[in-house]
Amino acid sequence: MKKRSLIPILYIAFLMLPIYWLVAMSFKTTNEILSGFSLFPQTFTLENYITIFTDPTWYWGYINSIIYVTINTVLSVCVALPAAYAFSRYRFLGDKQLFFWLLTNRMAPAAVFALPFFQLYSSIHLFDTYLAVALAHTLFNVPLAVWILEGFMRGIPKELDETAYVDGYSFPRFFVTIFLPNIKAGVGVAAFFCFMFSWVEMLLAKTLTAVEAKPIAAVMTRTASSAGYELGLLAAAGTLTIIPGAIVIWFVRNYIARGFAMGRV
């Protein structure tokens, strides 16, 4: 039994090493970083973090990212809910083809869409707004949300719907007061995945913004190239991008295993 737990421990250690290095770097001074190797920060400094929290271009990068990620998550889950219900409960003309077509959008390389997206959102005057990024990210998040929610909804017996109708519930009332609480876990997991993929995607987010809605990634690349070699600052900014994800994942930790199976086990 002892030997078996060695594998996960080694694996997690492997995962944590680069993260440790990023965090360690963020507490070092630029001098220390460039002067050579040190496993722990010798002169522990919060300078890098202070810069980020006092410079509006830095902290607005985070706020912008969080805003469009939130809009995207709410939007994706809201439109995916009725669609997933339809796929899990009814057969209709072209349902299989439609489902596959939705999934194909998960397969399109973001690099393919970068330039057309820029032109599309410029032409409808949404360029450099939160809405543009949030809408663009629905391309891959909505299909995923439909897929996950459909898996969870299939696990709810159809008798639940029928009983509710016999009891005189209208569809909207049934859906909100009876059905939704039953697939709470599924909604949580779908929202988690939407948050995750919107938060980590940077190519489209960078392409669709200039100043007003600039995501943290764009601020980081600009700093990396213009301000010379400020590794400590870059490391601190990177460390801060891990935190929102870590908070969100802690909330859904008990559903993770099932959620990753898209409810299909």
Next chain:
Amino acid sequence: MRTENQKAWFFVLPVLALVAFNALVPMMTVVNYSVQETFGNNQFFWEGLGWFEQILRSDRFQAALGRQFLFTFLILLIEVPLGIIVALSMPRKGFWVPVCLVLMALPMLIPWNVVGSMWNIFTLPKIGLLGYFLNDVLGINYDMTQQPISAWITVIVMDVWHWTSLVVLLCYAGLVSIPDAYYQAAKIDGASPWSVFRYIQLPKMKTVLTIAVLLRFMDSFNIYTEPFVLTGGGPGNSTTLLSIDLVKIALGQFDLGPAAAMSLIYFAITLLVSWVFYTLMTKDDAQ
């Protein structure tokens, strides 16, 4: 089980409208560019299938495609077995389970450009933890910016670090759904660990494993940000994967026609391979 109801289309309508707007309009733009030649000034000339022919014949595209297939093949070859092994050795219940799951999922929640920067900092020759360890402690000559082999190994290890947890979590979800009675029955029959894996655990993981392979294929085949930030496609062209090459042509050289034709070929390949996986997966569902 499901009833026939054409009104269900109304439920699907919002999704359809949103995704169609995001998918069809840009896709038509790409198709439009792929058959035309432009010299700027918004003047376009009909080019037919010329770009497609040119791209398919070009050594550059073939080399990038070859690298892309090699990369995806190695990724699947390493991540899928490793993911299964880690999932099998995880505890089934107890205090450590959520802690393990959260720690394992952490790399997936880091923005992709940060993943690239993080590995860049990690592997710097003199000052990075890995770079220092390999060069100065083990005496291995390792420099990602000079040696193609080092660059390849780093990009692959980075992706293993980033995405193996997806396979672990999917397989783990399959494993915890196996009732204890199955294992007890296997114990009574005196089944070896291998037969337990082959006849109980593997069949239960089959569905989730197909999802894992499908997702890993799609995402590793479309990978862009992480290797771009880490190596920039270099040294030389050694780690220029398909997406990196595409962006170079489209935004670097602004050759819209060839870039669009290349996008469509790229998308068609991804679609074809994914479709094969998808049909296999739904076939399993039906059984």
